[in-house]
Amino acid sequence: MTTEQPKPKMQRSRLLRLIVAVVVTIPLVISAIYMWALWDPTKKVDEMPIAIVNSDVGYGEGADRVDAGQGVAENLVKSGALGFELVDEQKAYEGLRAGDYYFVIQIPKDFSESLANIATVTEAPALISVTFNDYNTLKASSIGGSAMEKIQQSVLKGVAATTVGTLVDGVQSLGDGLRTAADGSTQLADGTTTLREGIENELAPGVGQATEGAGKLAAGAGTLSQGLYTLQAGTDTLGDGATQIADGIERLTGQIPLAQVEQLLQQAKAALPNASQLDTVTELIEGLKALQAGSRQVANELTDPNAQYRGGLNKLVDGGAQLSSGANELSAGMVKLDAGVAKLADGARQLDEGAGKLSTGLNDGAEQAPDFGDQDRRTSLASLISTPVGKEYKHVAQAQFNGPGAMVVILIIITMLIPIVVFMSFRGHRFVTDDEAPRSVRDIARRGLAVAGISLVAVWVLAALVWFFMLSPSPDPVSLWQVYLITAAATVMNVALISVLFTLFGYVVGAVTSLAWMMLQLFSYGGIWMYQTVPAPFQWLYWISPMTLVQKGYTASFNGVSGFWPAFVSIIVIGVVAAGITLAIVQWQNKRYQSLNAPGSSGDADTEILTPTP
Structure with a gap:
């Protein structure tokens, strides 16, 4: 007959286990994110797909016609600074919503006209708009802003002949007029x-x-x-x-x-x-x-x-x-x-x-000569000539400064982090050894359902707090019910996946591997860093990471594009497969234990059977 040993205080108090789980996991996650934030992707930004929309209609006729927008677009593509693609406006913004492009650079309709008439003193340079969507990727806006500063020279090269040429033409016309006057x-x-x-x-x-x-x-x-x-x-x-x-x-x-x-x-x-x-x-x-x-x-x-x-x-x-x-x-x-x-x-x-x-x-x-106006206007014109093209940054949903664009990343993190914390708050168990009886399928299923229920509630509560009280303005997804579905599916899927690790490796190793798996996915799934800019092994992980599917589901639901149902069904399938793997592992462990401890087996003579702690 076995004698049940008294349990340590940590084993008896679920609250203490929860506190320990939070204290351990939160700093690890923050440290991991900070570590990934130090990654320098500048050597690979040329692989980032960026859409260029040339809406410029040109200005003038015949030999005097100006097509500055075409020159800028061609120079950007030739520069290779980013993965520029020259597309029409509809395809560009559809691709931005679908996550096919990280941002869109649009040359305005009156671009050539503004540059051709720059000598008449304008109040602002010709603006090229850059539109980001932080629902898709957090770092695209910051990297894109830095990249745009670097490719400014390509833009200026494309318009220099127009802006300086306009002034030269004006002075030349003045000279022609003076020569006529001389005659x-x-x-x-x-x-x-x-x-x-x-x-x-x-x-x-x-x-x-x-x-x-x-x-x-x-x-x-x-x-x-x-x-x-x-x-x-x-x-x-x-x-x-x-x-x-x-x-x-x-x-x-x-x-x-x-x-x-x-x-x-x-x-x-x-x-x-x-x-x-x-x-x-x-x-x-x-x-x-x-x-x-x-x-x-x-x-x-x-x-x-x-x-x-x-x-x-x-x-x-x-x-x-x-x-x-x-x-x-x-x-x-x-x-x-x-x-x-x-x-x-x-x-x-x-x-x-x-x-x-x-x-x-x-x-x-x-x-025909330029009218430079008073001193203030001449100073303004000098500034325009030196930098004739400005940039206007637009955001579908900005993530910085507590913007709504951060919500997708927050949901992805909490749908995985909360199940890990909940698992760690439950009573842990050791590796299954030859002399240790494994848990039953019923126990594992019951624990999985409990973790899933608690995780869902915690995810909804924490998401609501962030959604309504931390972000300003609050997120405005195209399909809110799809956000609910993908959040629930992602939480349950992560519970099933983490359950595999905890069942297979036990409490300590299961917690560590779960956190490591989460950190690897955060770096490779494409929602923080563009997957084209990370090292090659992480790019391979992008294609097999469940977090990538969750990201695609959120992209579809927040932006109102196709792809929600394939992502949702894939997440459900992964969850079901993970749950099946967990049950198969438990059955295998039980069969192995029974075979090792059957009467007459070589392993039961000196083995003391301990009743597993529920």
Whole structure:
């Protein structure tokens, strides 16, 4: 009869075993993750599949057309810095959601237009967007950001000809305009020369001739003056004659007492009954009086220079003579002056044409020359020219800074780590030896179900705490029910796999191998490090790791892409196979034990059978 030995306190307290399990496993996992984080993948990043989308439509026509986006895409592919693939936009973003590409580089539609017009001073460079999805892989964003800094030279090489060429074209256009202006200024100089020659050869002689004409006009005016003197003398003679006539008439009329005669005639008309004959006498007397006054007036008009007739006649004759002589000479001079002015007009016309060309050339050059603006804008433009292409990072779900993209990795870790901790919190058992009775199939199945139930509850609780209280914003998977299914399936699968290790190797070795298996998978499954960048043995492990299937299931459920059901079914199959292996191991151990301890066997003579501790 066997005597049951008292159990150590550690064996009796499940809480103490749980505390020990947590204290042991958590630092190991953190240390493993930190150790893997020190891995330098830069030698293998050229194998990372990266999608390039060239949405640039180009700018301009003919020889002036700019296709900077095509140049950038080709330079990136040729650089081989990453595993670049030039694809269309739909394929790129579908591949990003499915995990086929680690990130997407997209060249915008107006890329060439922005670069072609960079000399007009823009507020921002042409932006190339880089989109990451941390639901798929945590390190892709950080490695991608570092890689993008290194491949910036390839981008700048592709746009240098466009940005610098734009400024060179602008300066060249300015030079062409200035050369046109120079040609116009030459014609302007020719026009001014023609103007000078016209003035010297034509206008000046014409003015001289006009001066000569003026001299002749003066001579004619002198001749006219002499003639007028003669006319004046003749007028004086005529005036003397008129005066004498007036004096004679006055003497004649003075000998006749006209007043008395008029009085007598009035008396005679009154006394005579028929005095019509006297009217003739009266008229004669009136005529004599009028003749007397008129002759005197004529004499005054001919002799008095202040009289209207004599003064007006003198001015008219003088002015008419001067006008005739001067007009003739002036006409001759003006004919020559007109010829000189005509040539002056031709020179002025050439001057105007040259000035027009100068103005047009300068205006065209000014329009085509870059307008750099004030000092601040010139400083901004200098910065744009030195770095004409910027990067804009986008995240479907960012993991850094407690972002929702970390949820997939957290779920993968806890679906495996919690079952290990739960297994370790249960009472341990040693290796199965020839003298140790193994546990029954029923005990193993019961323990497996208990571990699975506790693990599921713990996973849901811990996942909910992280989901709602640690991540901001909370994750927003496309299919939440698929997340539930894949989490439950992964937890149960890991329980089955860990059960194999604990059943096969016992408590201590089973715990160590489970943790080692977890750490190896964390490094190789592709959710933290891109599997193309890890050493070759770990790349092989990627294809056989159950954690890889869990990652694919989460990728499908969070991103809403195909692949969920194949991953889910594969996880279930692995769990069932692992559970079957556990039961087969237990049956084999029991059969072996029974055969070794059967009556008459060589092994039961000196063997003390101990009742296994449940």
